[in-house]
Amino acid sequence: MMQQLTDDERLTLKTGAFGAVFLVSNADPGMFAMIRESIAASDAMADASGLVKEALTTGPLPRLPRESALEVESVVLPALGRAVDILREKSPGDLAVYRDVVLAAAERVARASRGVVPAEAAVIERIRGALAEPA
Template sequence: MTDLDASTPGQRLTDEEKLTLKTGAFGAVFLVANADPGMLALFRESFAAAGAMADASGLVQEALTRGPLPELRRESAVEIESVTLPALRRAVEILTEKAPREVSVYRAVVLAAADRAARAHNGVSSAEAEVIARVRGVLGVDATGR
């Protein structure tokens, strides 16, 4: 049994489930980046968000940092949102079922990545704050972080 298995006895995530977690997390960052677009901003935001994902631990870190990247079309916020929000919901469901102790880790990492992305370029704009609030709501986290 590996260290990753120890936190979730008998419950491993499938590749599809890992991709769902990754799609939700990366999608949340893309939503923030698209809320206040700009090429330099996108680079800074992506780099900042990557740090939050690398700081994850256990099963969440494995899901977010290994394997293929999700395929997220970035033409419009509506397209990204139509994939991201359901992926975030499903990710919480997967973790609740298979690794309940990891739910809070996933929520924290996604919100930290979104927040770092927003703060990376000229602070958090009102559009970015609205996106983060939507992500927070889908994750089931209130404004106080609970």
């Protein structure tokens, strides 16, 4: 049975998903690239369904630190891990959807401009790791 998410839990899912996109986008910055990347990310997020879609499309946008990529990563990667825990507990059927949507958004963002550069690939691997099931 699927349980409703609290506002905090929805924000955690959103922080992980939007933050992942932000990290990949920042790995290879560029103004025009950013526009293409945000469109690519929106398309991937639109593919979400159920609880994940509701979490990603309602409520406030997450506030991410602006100082450095490391600081953003220190917020985003733990949020992804917590999102996995939340979904495993409350709506296990949505866990794969969340994981797929976040990774698809990250990969689409990386490909949106000039193809995937090594810095983007490295960030995607860290995102993949944060989304992984604990051993």
